[in-house]
Every structure is written in C-alpha cells, then in structure tokens.
Amino acid sequence: MRRRTFAASLGAAAVAAAAVPGTAAAKAGGRCEDAYAWRNAVVNGGGYVPGIVFNETEANLIYARTDIGGLYRWQEETQTWKPLLDWVGWDLWGYTGVVSVASDPVEPNRVYAAVGTYTNDWDPNSGAVLYSDDYGDTWGVAELPFKQGGNMPGRGMGERLAVDPVDNAVLYLGTPNGNGLWRSLDHGRTWAAVEAFPNAGDFVQDPSSDYSDDNQGVIWIDFDLAGDRIFVGVADPDDPLYVSADRGRTWQPVPGAAAALGTADGNRTIPKQASFDHENGHLFIVTGWDPGPYNGAPATGRGGSVQRLSLATGEWTDVTPAYNPIGTIPGFGGLTVDRKRPGTLMVATQNNWWPDEILYRSTDSGATWETSWDYVWDANWSWPPERTDRFTMDPAGSEWLSFGNVTDGPAYAVKHGWMIDALAIDPHDSDRIMWGTGATIWGTEALTQWDSQGALVGWDSEAGHQIALPVDPFTVAVRAEGLEETAVQDIAALGGTLVSAMGDLGGFVQTDLDKAGVQIRRPNWTSGRGLDFAGLNPDIVVGTGDVEGETDGHVGVSTDGGATWLTTARLEGVAGGGNGGTVTVSADGSVIVWSPGNGTTAPVFSTDNGQTWTPVEGLPAGAIVRGDRVNPDRFYAFAAGQCYASTNGGLAFTATGATGLPAEGPVDLRAVPGKRAQLWLAGGKADAIYGMWRSTDGGKTWRRVRDFEEADAVGFGRARNRHGYPTIYTSAKAGGVRGIWRSTDEGRNWVRINDDAHQWAWTGKAVTGDPDVYGRVYIATNGRGLIYGDITD
The missing domain is CATH 2.130.10.10 (YVTN repeat-like/Quinoprotein amine dehydrogenase)
Known part of the structure; x- marks a missing residue:
C-alpha cells in the first residue's frame, strides 16, 4: 500500500477496513422475526473521559475516549457523540477500556485505539490496537502480547498512541510494565517492539497495591514537524524524555530533561502530557508527582510544573503558573496549545478539590497566566471570600451534575470538574474548547472572549480591599450528549417510569428516556x-x-x-x-x-x-x-x-432443600410479576455450575433451562398476548453465542434479539422488560449506560 505524508493528505481516498470480528446469527429453539432498534436511556455522560482528540487536518473530526465505556466520535450536525465500540462482545469486554486514541492527520478516515482495561488479572485478556479506515464505523484488531490499562492509574496521561505525520503508515505505542516503545509499519496491522528504545520506565505509584503497582512505562509520543524529530515521554524521573532525529532508528535522552521534568520542589515527577507550539518552536510539558487521576497535593511542595523547551536552543524554562487562589497548586492534568494562535496555551489543575478546579490560560507562551476564577477578599479577609468567574457553567440537560449540592460560598454546586486530563482547543477554531471530567464533557464556542476580559480582581484604594472587576462572562455548557458511560447495577421498570441504580452516580428516575431525569x-x-x-x-x-x-x-x-x-x-x-x-x-x-x-x-x-x-x-x-x-x-x-x-x-x-443450584459465583434471583411462587434464577461460575433455572413452587424444586450453558441476569416484561405469561429476557450464552435472549412461551423457546453490532461488552448485571410495552427490554451495561431496545415493525 502506498504510504502518504502530511503534505499529500488532502483528498486521500479511504481504504476498506477489516470487518468487525463477531459471531454468526444464532438461535435457541426459534428464529427472531422482530428487528430491534437500540438506544440509551439518556444520562449525558456519567463517567470519566480521560482523552479528547481533535484531528489536525479535518475540521469537526473529534474523538473522546473513556476508561470503561469505549470510544466515541463527534457528530457536528447533531452536536452529539456516536459510540464506536458497541460491537465489542462479552469475552473481550476489556476492549472498552480505551488507553489512547490516534486520529490520522494525513488520511483522516484512519483512526486507531489502544485498548485493554486492566493490567492486572482482573482482565483475563491481553490488550490490542484497533484500527479503522472509515472513521471508526468498522474495525480490525491487532492483538498485543501484553496488557493495557484503560481503567488503571495514569489513564489520563498521553496520548500513548500516535501516527507519524511524515509517514502515516508508521504508528508508535507507549506501553506500561516494562514493555517499552512499540511500532507499526503497516497502519496498525502488526506491531513490534522498538528494540533501540533504551528506557521502558520505572515509575510505580504504589507498590503495595495490585491496582496501582504497575510501571507506568512509556507515556506519550509527539512529533516536531519543523525539525523532523520524534519525542517520547517516559515515566522515569531520572530520564524522562527521549528524542530521535533519524525516524526512530536511534534515541538519545534530551539534555536537561531530568532537572526540568523529574523534580518539582523536591518531589520526583514524571512528564504527564506534552504539546507542540510548532510556530514558536516550543514543546510544552506538564509534570505530576503521580500519574493521576486522583492525586491531590503532595505532603510538601507543589505537585507538578509546566515546562517549556526551546526546540532551537534546547533551553528549558519553568513556566508554571505562580498563583493559585487556594495556595499551593496540587498538580496539573490537561494541557493544550492553540494551533491558530501561536503562544496561546491552557492547563488544568488536578485535583484542586475545593472549591473548584482551575483552568489557566496564557497568550505569551507561559510567561504570564490568567485563572478561570479568583477569590475576592474584603478588608477583613473574611471567610469565605467571594468568587468571580470568567464563564458560567450551564448544566442544562445534565442538571444532576450538581450531585445534590448547593452553592456554598466559593464552592459552586456545578463545578469546572475534577480529574481534568482531557483538555483540547480545536486546532481549526480557537473559540472551541472541550474538557473531560470524572462525570462529563464541558465545552464552549466562545473561548477567545477570555482574552478581552482583562483581570478578574482589582483593588479599591479608598475602601482598602479587593473588588471584582466587571467581566462579560461567556457560557460553558455540557458537550456530552450521546456519550453514555455509566455502570448500571440494577433496573426497575414500573410502567411509564424507569428507575436505575448506577455506580458512582447513585441512581436516576426517568419518565422520559430521552432526558436524564432526576438523580x-x-x-x-x-x-x-x-x-x-x-x-x-x-x-x-x-x-x-x-x-x-x-x-x-x-x-x-x-x-x-x-x-x-x-x-x-x-x-x-x-x-x-x-x-x-x-x-x-x-x-x-x-x-x-x-x-x-x-x-x-x-x-x-x-x-x-x-x-x-x-x-x-x-x-x-x-x-x-x-x-x-x-x-x-x-x-x-x-x-x-x-x-x-x-x-x-x-x-x-x-x-427448601433444593439441590443442583450454583454454589459459587454471583446469581440473579427474580420473582415473576403476576405469578405466585414463580421464580427464575441465573448465574454461577465458569468451570462450575452455571446457567438458568426455573421454579414454579416457591423454590422447592427447580428445572434447568437447558438452552443456556451460561446465564447471568433474568427479567420480565409485558406478555405477547393479553393474558399470557410475561416475556422473559436474559443475558446468557446459548450454542456458544453470547447475547440478549427473549422467550414469549415460558422459556420453551428462545431467540437472540441483539446482533453482533450491538453487544455492549459485559451485560451480566441486570436485564428486564417493560411492563407496558411488549418487546421493550432494558439492559444494564458496565460502562455503556442503560441500553433499551424496541421492536421496529
């Protein structure tokens, strides 16, 4: 295949992508004659978005990655996100943890995702790089011989996956746990270690925990377009930055990097994110004393810094913002450079838990900074101080983002966020910015109004105290519509009302499935x-x-x-x-x-x-x-x-004395609506008793449903006929095929109602039907929210 370069990218033809791996259509005793349409019960966000990537050459091409809920592509015409990994099935559920995403700047139709949820034994599978030639509509899979951690510490660093803009057939991947730097020469189809790369990293956040004891490894890769050099950040405070000037054949430590990036007021730090200002010849890097996303301030000193490297001279300059309204800056998460306005960059604190995170903006390459909000103290330094802001937060559509809190002085009910690692100014539009938090995506299309606002706080010399200077605040609003990343634990369909229990968010009551409802x-x-x-x-x-x-x-x-x-x-x-x-x-x-x-x-x-x-x-x-x-x-x-x-x-x-039921593993026990003493049980454990059983005598005796070799959740909905038995739904495995199955005849026959394009990874927590709408089924997912399906006649 002919390779393309950045300069030759415009108008490049798309290349046919490999088909999504899947299973053939399956049935257990019958054929499903009903086609289904699948949607989310809307929450708008709900989980951590550690990465937002704008394509450098195609406007409005944006990807958002989540830690357990897959990958999304922005749809400009509807201002919503489209899920791209719903085809991931039960056995490969770890593929919904997206470590990194890379959008090809040469052929924008190409997109890549490094996937794998845990580096420990919680995820039984190795990681992979997914590759697509049609903007993520279909995917191929390149398996890797090691694990990746989309839901591990450090998942907001990076990006660990990068396309070489000089030769876009070449990709680089930074990996954890001593696996080093990897490279593909064929658009992500095959991968091999870069043997010449000298440092696999050695930074371990907490060796006492099997969750945070992995070596963070190689963190990010970025390209100096003017100098035709490749820079790589490594989780090693003593040797944190490497460069190659010969297309990756040899690598050298960058002089002065250890002193600039490896310490911050005595704390050992690592280079968490980097971004080039190509016009001014600067590489900006934010550092942190641990990989995040939960870190606060260390015991002593600041938690990180912002460093600027002159690509022409090799000089390092500490451009860390000197001011934080609450005192010591705990550390930094996101970093972004404005491609349209050289010298303009922004960083986000992590984690400025109270009263709020701070976004910093500089228009002079980090020489000076302005904050997104500030305190206003009176002459007596009374507590709490007032607060003044450059923008207002509009949670419309996601009013739950207050989490039931009320504004308490400078601590607003709706915050800038927390865990802000994803921070991105649109390279095609200086007015647009998006940032991800632990619960949503915020954004605005009026960012440059910041630069005309001036200072937030002044001094009243007569009164002898500070005053808030007048500003014309712009609006920041939710930009998470269509992105549904919640881990649903249980569902109660009441008929006209849907109640859900959710990890991290508590739960929701919805009377309109197109709106988030009441938390x-x-x-x-x-x-x-x-x-x-x-x-x-x-x-x-x-x-x-x-x-x-x-x-x-x-x-x-x-x-x-x-x-x-x-x-x-x-x-x-x-x-x-x-x-x-x-x-x-x-x-x-x-x-x-x-x-x-x-x-x-x-x-x-x-x-x-x-x-x-x-x-x-x-x-x-x-x-x-x-x-x-x-x-x-x-x-x-x-x-x-x-x-x-x-x-x-x-x-x-x-x-009851019943025997033959699972003694190990989780189970789901449900009583049948409208039927006395009728029970269904699903669950068990692989390599032990595992499946589905039915009792019609209050649990005294049970009959196994032989169609299923595995089953995990069972629920009931409106019967097909007016006086019939409730329709039964289950997340189960029949004939070697995992899926969502339905029976309308008391379990004698079952049909799979989902398809290979709609699998949503792991769906074993809960499933139920609707008591009023025949055929409607609600499915709990572990990261793709609450899915529901309706028959489409």
Missing part, C-alpha cells in the same frame, strides 16, 4: 446497588446503595413511584462505604428486607419503611432476597447453593 440524592448514594418494587403496588419502590458519613441509611424508600425518596435508619455494625447489598419489598409494600453487603451481617427486615430494622431468622449473611410478586406473606432467598423461603412476611426463612 436520586436521598439517600445520598455514592453508588446505587439494588432496586425492587411492590408487585401489587409499583408506586412503592425500594433501593439500596453505598453511602458515606453517618446520616443516610443504605436503603431508600419511595411511595410515589420514585418521585420522592426517604432515607432509612443506619444499621448498627454496618458502616458506610461499599455495603449497599441488595433489598426487596413485599408484594403489598408493607415489609422491606435488606441484605447488607458487608458479608458479615445477616439480612434484616422492617415494617416501618426502614426506620427500625430487625434481624431475619434463618438466613446467612450475603443472601439475596426477593418478595413474591402476588403473595405479601411470601419471600424467597438464595445463598451459596441453597434456596430459602418465608411464609410469614420475611420474618423467618427455612431452606
């Missing part, structure tokens, strides 16, 4: 864990989640279909944190049974909406409990291969 903030769940509703009165909804502090209980109760919520009493001996566990409610809503998630406390029940709790008799800690959907006196439970039943409203349980 559940009381209890103030850090992560929602489980949901249930009363079978005879769906207005009564219960949920459980992880909580912090000593005020809210883990369980929340709503008696109006999720519109309002009450918190419950804390249970003695069950601390906050990750102890949400599971919860259920009787068919009439009179009894709540909660099974704490601490692994040591047995389930408890309440007859007063959780104001008091009483231990349940006969159940072990960790049991999952479900109320019968028709009989308020009946509850069912499962733990370690044993099924239990209660006939006295959940006060006491006895084992």
Whole structure:
C-alpha cells in the first residue's frame, strides 16, 4: 500500500477496513422475526473521559475516549457523540477500556485505539490496537502480547498512541510494565517492539497495591514537524524524555530533561502530557508527582510544573503558573496549545478539590497566566471570600451534575470538574474548547472572549480591599450528549417510569428516556446497588446503595413511584462505604428486607419503611432476597447453593432443600410479576455450575433451562398476548453465542434479539422488560449506560 505524508493528505481516498470480528446469527429453539432498534436511556455522560482528540487536518473530526465505556466520535450536525465500540462482545469486554486514541492527520478516515482495561488479572485478556479506515464505523484488531490499562492509574496521561505525520503508515505505542516503545509499519496491522528504545520506565505509584503497582512505562509520543524529530515521554524521573532525529532508528535522552521534568520542589515527577507550539518552536510539558487521576497535593511542595523547551536552543524554562487562589497548586492534568494562535496555551489543575478546579490560560507562551476564577477578599479577609468567574457553567440537560449540592460560598454546586486530563482547543477554531471530567464533557464556542476580559480582581484604594472587576462572562455548557458511560447495577421498570441504580452516580428516575431525569440524592448514594418494587403496588419502590458519613441509611424508600425518596435508619455494625447489598419489598409494600453487603451481617427486615430494622431468622449473611410478586406473606432467598423461603412476611426463612443450584459465583434471583411462587434464577461460575433455572413452587424444586450453558441476569416484561405469561429476557450464552435472549412461551423457546453490532461488552448485571410495552427490554451495561431496545415493525 502506498504510504502518504502530511503534505499529500488532502483528498486521500479511504481504504476498506477489516470487518468487525463477531459471531454468526444464532438461535435457541426459534428464529427472531422482530428487528430491534437500540438506544440509551439518556444520562449525558456519567463517567470519566480521560482523552479528547481533535484531528489536525479535518475540521469537526473529534474523538473522546473513556476508561470503561469505549470510544466515541463527534457528530457536528447533531452536536452529539456516536459510540464506536458497541460491537465489542462479552469475552473481550476489556476492549472498552480505551488507553489512547490516534486520529490520522494525513488520511483522516484512519483512526486507531489502544485498548485493554486492566493490567492486572482482573482482565483475563491481553490488550490490542484497533484500527479503522472509515472513521471508526468498522474495525480490525491487532492483538498485543501484553496488557493495557484503560481503567488503571495514569489513564489520563498521553496520548500513548500516535501516527507519524511524515509517514502515516508508521504508528508508535507507549506501553506500561516494562514493555517499552512499540511500532507499526503497516497502519496498525502488526506491531513490534522498538528494540533501540533504551528506557521502558520505572515509575510505580504504589507498590503495595495490585491496582496501582504497575510501571507506568512509556507515556506519550509527539512529533516536531519543523525539525523532523520524534519525542517520547517516559515515566522515569531520572530520564524522562527521549528524542530521535533519524525516524526512530536511534534515541538519545534530551539534555536537561531530568532537572526540568523529574523534580518539582523536591518531589520526583514524571512528564504527564506534552504539546507542540510548532510556530514558536516550543514543546510544552506538564509534570505530576503521580500519574493521576486522583492525586491531590503532595505532603510538601507543589505537585507538578509546566515546562517549556526551546526546540532551537534546547533551553528549558519553568513556566508554571505562580498563583493559585487556594495556595499551593496540587498538580496539573490537561494541557493544550492553540494551533491558530501561536503562544496561546491552557492547563488544568488536578485535583484542586475545593472549591473548584482551575483552568489557566496564557497568550505569551507561559510567561504570564490568567485563572478561570479568583477569590475576592474584603478588608477583613473574611471567610469565605467571594468568587468571580470568567464563564458560567450551564448544566442544562445534565442538571444532576450538581450531585445534590448547593452553592456554598466559593464552592459552586456545578463545578469546572475534577480529574481534568482531557483538555483540547480545536486546532481549526480557537473559540472551541472541550474538557473531560470524572462525570462529563464541558465545552464552549466562545473561548477567545477570555482574552478581552482583562483581570478578574482589582483593588479599591479608598475602601482598602479587593473588588471584582466587571467581566462579560461567556457560557460553558455540557458537550456530552450521546456519550453514555455509566455502570448500571440494577433496573426497575414500573410502567411509564424507569428507575436505575448506577455506580458512582447513585441512581436516576426517568419518565422520559430521552432526558436524564432526576438523580436520586436521598439517600445520598455514592453508588446505587439494588432496586425492587411492590408487585401489587409499583408506586412503592425500594433501593439500596453505598453511602458515606453517618446520616443516610443504605436503603431508600419511595411511595410515589420514585418521585420522592426517604432515607432509612443506619444499621448498627454496618458502616458506610461499599455495603449497599441488595433489598426487596413485599408484594403489598408493607415489609422491606435488606441484605447488607458487608458479608458479615445477616439480612434484616422492617415494617416501618426502614426506620427500625430487625434481624431475619434463618438466613446467612450475603443472601439475596426477593418478595413474591402476588403473595405479601411470601419471600424467597438464595445463598451459596441453597434456596430459602418465608411464609410469614420475611420474618423467618427455612431452606427448601433444593439441590443442583450454583454454589459459587454471583446469581440473579427474580420473582415473576403476576405469578405466585414463580421464580427464575441465573448465574454461577465458569468451570462450575452455571446457567438458568426455573421454579414454579416457591423454590422447592427447580428445572434447568437447558438452552443456556451460561446465564447471568433474568427479567420480565409485558406478555405477547393479553393474558399470557410475561416475556422473559436474559443475558446468557446459548450454542456458544453470547447475547440478549427473549422467550414469549415460558422459556420453551428462545431467540437472540441483539446482533453482533450491538453487544455492549459485559451485560451480566441486570436485564428486564417493560411492563407496558411488549418487546421493550432494558439492559444494564458496565460502562455503556442503560441500553433499551424496541421492536421496529
């Protein structure tokens, strides 16, 4: 294939991409005659966006990478993001952790993604580089012999993947854990280590943890277009920067780099991000004392610096902003240079937890800086000071970004963000900037108004105190529409209302699936864990989640279909944190049974909406409990291969004596709406008992559903016929094919309703149908949000 150069890029023809790997269409006892359309129940964001990449030559071509939720491409006409990795299946779920993305500046149709979620044994697979020749609509896969960490510490550094603009068939990849620098000579199809590269890095954030003990390795690659040199940043404070002047054949340490990049007020630091100002001949680098994204200020000194290298002279200049309204700058995350305005650059703090992050902007190559906000002190230096801002934050469409907080002096309810590693000025438009946070993407198309605002704070010489100078603030708004990165833990479809429990966000109540709805903030769940509703009165909804502090209980109760919520009493001996566990409610809503998630406390029940709790008799800690959907006196439970039943409203349980059920691995136990004593159970563990079972006698006996060799979640929706059995949905494996399966005849026949282009990686947490809409199914994903599908006639 003829290679292209930067100069010859415009008008280059697209090359056909390899097809997405997948499985053939499959069935288990029948053929699905219904076509499905798949969408997200809208949240707008929800997770960490560590990278935003603008293509250098094609306007409006933008990619956003997430740490567990895949890769997205911007759609300018709708101002939304399009997901590009929904084809990733169950077995390769780690491919949704995107370590880096590279958009080819020569042939913009080409895009590459380095993928792999964990470098430890949480992810069983090695990493890969995905390559596409059609803007990410289809992909090929180049497997790598090592793991990559899209959800590991340091995932906001980089970019670790880069296309050589001089010869765009050549790509470089920086890797962790001593694997060094890798290169492809054939547009990402095959890869080999760059044997001449001398340093694989040695920086380990925390050797005591199997999550943060990996060597951060080779962090980023960038290209000096004027000097035809390649620069590489390495996680080694003693030798952090290398350069090649002969197209990667030989490499030398950059003089002075260790002194400039490897220390900051005595703290050992690493070069986290870099960006070239080609017109002025500068390379800017931000450093940090650990890779992030959670780091605050170190024990002593500043947490990082901003350094400028003159490419002509080799001189290093420390251009770190000297001023932070709160004192010491904790460190830096994102860095971006304005390609249209040489000398203009911006950096973001990380993590300026209170009262807010700061964006710094310089128009003189870092000689001076202005802040995005500042304090205004009165003559008495009263606390808290006022605050003045260059822009206002508009969370329209994502009002939940306040997280239930209210503005408290300089700490606004809606913040600039946190974990800001993704920070990018559009190379084609100086007015457009986007930045990613731990929850969303913010952006504006009025950025250059900053430069006409002048100073934020002045001095009233007569009054003897500071004053806020008048500025005309511009607006920054949510730019995450279409990007859905939440880890859904449970779903309750009430008919016209959808309630979801979500990791990190607590949960949402939605009456319109095209809008984010109302975030559940009381209890103030850090992560929602489980949901249930009363079978005879769906207005009564219960949920459980992880909580912090000593005020809210883990369980929340709503008696109006999720519109309002009450918190419950804390249970003695069950601390906050990750102890949400599971919860259920009787068919009439009179009894709540909660099974704490601490692994040591047995389930408890309440007859007063959780104001008091009483231990349940006969159940072990960790049991999952479900109320019968028709009989308020009946509850069912499962733990370690044993099924239990209660006939006295959940006060006491006895084992049913059933055998042959999974004793290992997670299970999903669900009672059938409108049917007494009918239960379905899915779950187990590979290489042990694993699959799906059905009971029609309250758990005394169970029949295995032989269609499935594996099954993980099961739920129910509106029957096909008016008086028929509820439609059953499951995330399962049949005939070697993973998918979302549906049965309309009590499980005698099953059809796969999703396809190879819509797999959403791991979908084993929860699935349910809609009680009012036949065929509608809701699917919990681990990073692609809450997916729902409707039949398209």
